[in-house]
Amino acid sequence: MSPPPRCFGNSWHLDRKLKVFLSPEILLIDEVGFDRLEQHDARNANLFHKVIDGRYCKSSTIITTNIDFKELGDYLGDPVITAATVDRMIHHSIIINIDGPSWRLHESQKLNARK
Numbered sequence: 001m002s003p004p005p006r007c008f009g010n011s012w013h014l015d016r017k018l019k020v021f022l023s024p025e026i027l028l029i030d031e032v033g034f035d036r037l038e039q040h041d042a043r044n045a046n047l048f049h050k051v052i053d054g055r056y057c058k059s060s061t062i063i064t065t066n067i068d069f070k071e072l073g074d075y076l077g078d079p080v081i082t083a084a085t086v087d088r089m090i091h092h093s094i095i096i097n098i099d100g101p102s103w104r105l106h107e108s109q110k111l112n113a114r115k
Contacts, residue, residue: 018050018051018054021051021054021055022051022054022055022058022059024059025060026059026060026061026062027051027055027059027060027061027062028062028063029061029062029063030064031064031066032063032064032065032067032072032075033065033066033071033072045076045078045081045082045085046078046081048076048085049081049084052085052088052089053084053085053088056088056091061089063089069086069090072085072086
């Protein structure tokens with residue numbers, strides 16, 4: 001598994017690191033919003049945008065999040081860049097909203113009921 005964009009340090013050239021995220025036919029970005037990117041580095045919203053923009057109309061990207069599009073600006077740290085990123089994320093996209101009880105909670109309750 002590749003490291004998330006916030007792990008970009010000085011060890012590699014940025015273009016080389018971006019290639020890791022731009023080259024796969026399918027990229028899964030799980031739990032966007034789980035950890036606020038701006039808390040690590042203010043440039044992370046821009047780096048995330050570079051990944052999304054670099055894949056835009058070229059390769060498939062699957063993104064999971066429990067954050068509404070309107071709230072992503074707070075999580076990514078830059079509402080302007082977030083607007084451009086979300087625009088690319090939703091264009092030509094299939095959006096699947098799952099609204100319901102937590103599957104993990106359901107499984108836990110089922111497991112505990114057997115005891």
